[in-house]
Amino acid sequence: LVSREAKEMPTIIEVKDAKFGGEHLAIIAGPCAVESINQVMTAAEKIKAAGGQVLRGGAYKPRTSPYAFQGMEEKGLEILQQAGHEYGLATVTEVIDQPSLDLACRYVDMVQIGTRNMQNFRLLQAVGKVRKPVILKRGLSATIEEWLMAAEYIMSEGNEQVILCERGIRTFETYTRNTLDLSAIPLIKDLSHLPIIVDPSHATGSAKLVSSMAKAAVAAGVDGLLIEVHPEPCKALCDGPQSLDPEQFATLTTDLRRLAQAV
Numbered sequence: 001l002v003s004r005e006a007k008e009m010p011t012i013i014e015v016k017d018a019k020f021g022g023e024h025l026a027i028i029a030g031p032c033a034v035e036s037i038n039q040v041m042t043a044a045e046k047i048k049a050a051g052g053q054v055l056r057g058g059a060y061k062p063r064t065s066p067y068a069f070q071g072m073e074e075k076g077l078e079i080l081q082q083a084g085h086e087y088g089l090a091t092v093t094e095v096i097d098q099p100s101l102d103l104a105c106r107y108v109d110m111v112q113i114g115t116r117n118m119q120n121f122r123l124l125q126a127v128g129k130v131r132k133p134v135i136l137k138r139g140l141s142a143t144i145e146e147w148l149m150a151a152e153y154i155m156s157e158g159n160e161q162v163i164l165c166e167r168g169i170r171t172f173e174t175y176t177r178n179t180l181d182l183s184a185i186p187l188i189k190d191l192s193h194l195p196i197i198v199d200p201s202h203a204t205g206s207a208k209l210v211s212s213m214a215k216a217a218v219a220a221g222v223d224g225l226l227i228e229v230h231p232e233p234c235k236a237l238c239d240g241p242q243s244l245d246p247e248q249f250a251t252l253t254t255d256l257r258r259l260a261q262a263v
């Protein structure tokens with residue numbers, strides 16, 4: 001179902017003002033984690049003003065350490081929904097299991113499968129049964145083939161609205177959090193009709209690398225970007241070092257629109 005042979009024309013997935021696929025460039029932005037109503041409202045206002053279309057925020061955080069902040073759960077989903085309504089943005093959040101998926105479906109427009117769950121086949125089948133677009137992040141060490149087969153798990157349950165997200169893969173390099181595999185963009189376009197977006201924030205782990213990698217992804221023909229933006233990155237409970245502040249984000253979106261027209 002994921003392959004070009006199954007469907008020749010690119011799939012275009014529309015969520016409120018965002019269009020993923022075809023000639024469009026969709027921009028998803030927001031904090032790593034929902035921390036408070038003020039934090040999300042401020043982020044949403046700035047993201048809308050800069051031309052973003054989708055607001056992101058984690059309410060269930062799959063953290064490396066069990067002692068790290070795990071997310072606000074249902075309260076976080078409520079905040080995300082409220083900010084989305086207030087500023088006319090679509091919303092997306094990560095789901096980690098069946099209970100979080102059931103709740104997320106009540107509050108947000110799209111769901112995300114994180115890198116650590118890319119091969120959680122039961123979870124893939126569960127999101128395959130819902131009627132919301134799914135962002136499927138590439139596994140930390142997944143091949144393109146494994147990633148496409150994960151998308152197949154979702155589609156084979158009936159949900160054909162899958163957006164692939166390249167977010168960096170694990171290599172021997174330690175100066176960056178992960179290594180962004182830009183070649184995934186043209187490769188996926190060749191192999192599949194599904195839209196592909198890039199997350200330069202988790203790919204690099206460093207705010208100062210985000211803009212260059214976002215532009216490179218647009219030059220390579222990406223369908224959208226997922227960028228972590230926090231009103232005050234130095235105070236973030238999660239992923240502050242890779243988060244842009246609203247001003248940096250606004251500069252980047254201006255540059256990206258200009259670049260996208262040239263590509």
Ligand code: PEP
Pocket residue numbers: 032058062094113114115116137167199202
């Ligand atoms: C995220 O987008 O907040 C996230 C945890 O990303 P990843 O699954 O790519 O690490």
Ligand code: MN
Pocket residue numbers: 032033202228238239
């Ligand atoms: Mn994050």
